[in-house]
Amino acid sequence: MHDLAPMTPLGASAPRRDTIGPVTITEAPDWALTSVAARLGQEATSQAALEKVMGNPAPGIAGHTSGAIFSAFWIGPHIWMVEAPYATHPDLAAQIKATCADTASVTDQTGAWVRFDLTGDDLPRLMERLCNLDMGKMQAGTARRTVIEHLGCYVIRHADSITIYGPRSSAKSLHHALVTVAKSVF
């Protein structure tokens, strides 16, 4: 095992957690991410391969499906982002590529994103100050790309929480926006 110490997107050794009013915003650096894009003409086979790895159906348009280990969300036509715990799957991309082989283009995205998990009551009231997604209509299991404070982000609605993926280099700006807005709302 190598001896380089990881740093969280917010620049610390441990993830950040803020509770403001009824909402808790938690930095979640412990996720491995990889994009899986079907090769031309291999849309069905690559999806089948992905589903075999995941043990779950691949998400449809704007969807998110979660399983015991692997989750995935739709990011474009025949492109998915797969999530798994980093501790057990630091080589997620290689693992997926091994199964999908030449049916898909697989790219490690672990380092590209900062993930914040939002929990608590009244999350829609927070989200309506952040992005134009209609949280009133957005069902659990939906994932959409949107803009939060000028940053392209993915917003995933779970049954009782919301996950936001933003560009890792702007983790500090995104965190500042989330906390500022939460203080403004609550």
Next chain:
Amino acid sequence: MIINHPLLGPCDAQEFVYKGDASLIDRPDGMADGTDAAFYDYAYLRDNPAGEHRELWYHEQGDRSWLVVTRNTVTHEITSVELARDVARSMGRSR
């Protein structure tokens, strides 16, 4: 404006980047004889209609699809939105 994305449904035009006339899909073959004139037309000549216009929009803050949006430049009414890839194929573009 609201663009009714063929996959994602109604989306705010703020999420898109505008490119221009959808005729930009129709790129001439650079290896054909006497292609200079075709490229001149392609790069520089555009219609600028007051009315219905087919144009290219890119869903940069969305699913990264290029769309062909048919929009009335006077009223901003949008009558059709298609995936540009499908349009390109229907125009005979391939590889």
Next chain:
Amino acid sequence: MRLRTGGQIDRDTTISFRFDGQYYKGHPGDTLASALLANGVRLMGRSFKYHRPRGVLTAGSDEPNALVELRSGGRQEPNTRATVIELFDGLRAEPQNAWPSLKFDALAINDRLSPFLTAGFYYKTFMWPAAFWEKLYEPIIRRAAGLGSITTKPDPDAYDKGFLHCDLLIIGAGPSGLMAALTAGRAGARVILADEDFRMGGRLNAETFAISDMAGSAWAAQAVAELTTLSNVRLMPRTTVFGAFDHGIYGAVERVSDHLPTPQDGKPRQTLWRIYTKRTLLCAGALERPIAFANNDRPGIMTASALRAYVNRWAASPAETVAVFTNNDDGHRTAADLIAKGVKVVALIDTRADAPKPAGTELIAGAQVIDTSGRLGLAGITVKLANGQTRKLAVGALGVSGGWNPNVAMTCHQRGRPAWDDSIAAFIPAGDLPQGMTIAGAAEGQFSTHAALAGGATKAAQALNDLGITTTKPDLPQAEDAPTKITPFWHVRGDKRAWLDFQNDVTVKDVKLAHQEGFRSVEHLKRYTTLGMATDQGKTSNMGGLAVMAELTGQTIAQTGTTMFRPPYTPVAMGVLAGRSTGTDFRPTRLTPSHHWAKEQGAVFVEVGMWLRAQWFPRPGEKTWRESVDREVRATRNSVGVCDVTTLGKIDVQGVDAAEFLNRIYCNAFAKLPVGRVRYGLMLREDGIAYDDGTAARLAEDHFVVTTTTANAVAVYRHMEFARQCLWPDMDVQLISTTEAWAQYAIAGPNARKLLQKIVDPAFDISNDAFPFMACAEITVCNGCPARLFRISFSGELAYELAVPTRYGDALIRRIMAEGAEFDVTPYGTEALGVMRIEKGHAAGNELNGQTTALNLGMGRMVSDKKDSIGAVLSRREGLTMPDALRLVGFRPKNPQTRIPAGAHLLEKGAAMVVANDLGYVTSACYSPTLESYIAIGFLKNGQARMGETLRAASPLTGEDVEIEIVSAHFVDPEGERLRA
């Protein structure tokens, strides 16, 4: 004066406020205007042009007159309408446009000069001489004109933004809006009800008539209470919907904290909402219009509806003795309401000879108010009777009603053009309404309360029916259903000035002058006289102005037409449009993986796009940036330096056709690049101009990593997606950005390999033979950390770029510094990076400036004619390939210590500094510590043939004019021996 009873104010609580240096008392529920009137203050400001004393004209957001400067310091806000300022304890407001005082305003002299200050005065008077504008006219005009003054201090408040979605947006919470909200809310639809007032109810709060068996205001409160219980209804008081935009998008400003002395900690002052609607119901009511007559602008003269609003809603009467002047039945309501409240109404003057007879006051029918008196407030009026005789009445206030205009502003925000309706003598909504908008109540010309309630219910049901939502028809409460009875009457004839636009001081005379001088269309009238162009956008004045013009031209009002209304409906603070994007939060910041470490080193940072990059790393004792940069360059060239290059755009290109795809994207050939090798690539725009450059590393047959310049990363990705989806849709190629996924460091200098060998795991041979210049590989470092290594060089030295997953970027830079200590490894910033690339003659953004071709850049032969790539065909155009085309060359000053100014143009010795003599320009310049001389690169006509010649680099901007020698742009290691070592 405050009436003893009544009003929707909290009499149990008294709050104090200050206006014009005086302290007064009011109650919660008051506006500044109502509280001042209750305190006997009618004079609230001075007018814009003539500095005439002015009071309130209205009781709402259409107010043109009573403009004040609210608050002080950084929160000072000019042109705030006293009629909509919600009173709070400690409120402080100052009158504006008055010097030295409101009661004695020196510039009131303008009023005496009024014969000279007519419409078009500025156009006619200050034509020449031109120099007088800057030195004389403008300073005088600037002092005299303008509405209020702005603070120059920063705004201490925060502003927010937000997004809302609904089935039905209802604009205005009067009787129709409330009834619509009840209908839609009970049906379960997602409803937003927005009203600019702090108390919902609209005119119901200002009127006395009953709905069912209760007061209108009580019914409104009851409706609001029911709506509050519905989770699908969002009530937004203090919220102005200011614009209707395309496809059902509306803009609204919620005044979250304006009714408080200062916002609560962390809370915004205002929030800008972007509202996505499926349907919109405009229930914006109607605005009463005045009648123009001589000296109709004195404090105490106001619209009749305002007079009764002050009395009914706020129990405040501007005077003990009042009169009413009307051309319609609604004016009679004002008289009746005032009489009922114990205010003495000395007369009801009705222009109609057949006016109905009022109770409790004298009717003067068929009469007109022809003049008024009172220096700082109304003291009396002169009435011309039906028989031609005149009669003077002593009154402290006069309510004027010229009829009501449906509030059509929002219906015009797309392409709507209101149409004239004779039955109510007003414009009603017509033409292309904003998508999904319908109108109910007074806004569509239905003036009775019954019609408003019925319209609200019916229109809401229709809108929801369109959306497939079924509604239950509500039981309509009983309400008055009086017909509109009006005989149009716009202005009283006479020689004296009669005001139409109170805020811009436009009188009937000005309209006559515009007509006389040929400015007869409504659009010309508006611009020539400035009618309706003030901050109130002519809500009370446009109608009167165009009625006078219609009369002068002999056309009907319908033929004359009306000007368009545009957003915003009422003024919007700049701050709320900016939202949170101010100061350091203006845009997000991107931090490199080594940011925290660089900060510890005391690095000086520079913004590059959104990135913060280390510019240089000062060391103790270094007094100038040049000392630091020179040291960083020397240390790199002599031993080894390290620089964070994460910011370069990185795009993962995969697929069976990846190589062929890049072959078409780049002008040079890529198809045959072997796996494990990197190649420099130049992208052209389709017009043949250089677009971006970078490298493409082939990690596998079907896998490349492409780099872009930092600035163009997003645009290049978009461009490649365009090519993939639109140009060659059946190529098997997939793209995804990986810029952020990797922390990447350049390690450059003669000791770069020795340093890297301490970090790269021993299984990987990075000797010169095994890993030559332009090699790339996926490797591991530090005992198994996955990494990518590229042997590429921007500095001209033996150099590598090493990438690890971003989370290990901080640890890696610390490891490089620790392992490199024996080589005195030196971190370098963007300045040293820039110096070394100029020394090496590498083109960058200054050279790829959107005007240059591959040929200009000295890479003309790279453009392959054996394949079709973007931009290749047009790059071969005659005009871009002339023999004397610009070429990238280097420049050295005759005196090595003389700076060459970047941007300077190249001239022959002795040539005049004129465009005809221009030979090219300097793009990048620096001091080269390696050559111990200033150097530069740039473009020179036919430059490759002029080596060794002497020219001048001259800058008319800085005055510098330097003799330079033309040399190769590759100052350092032109043969490339160092980078291949």
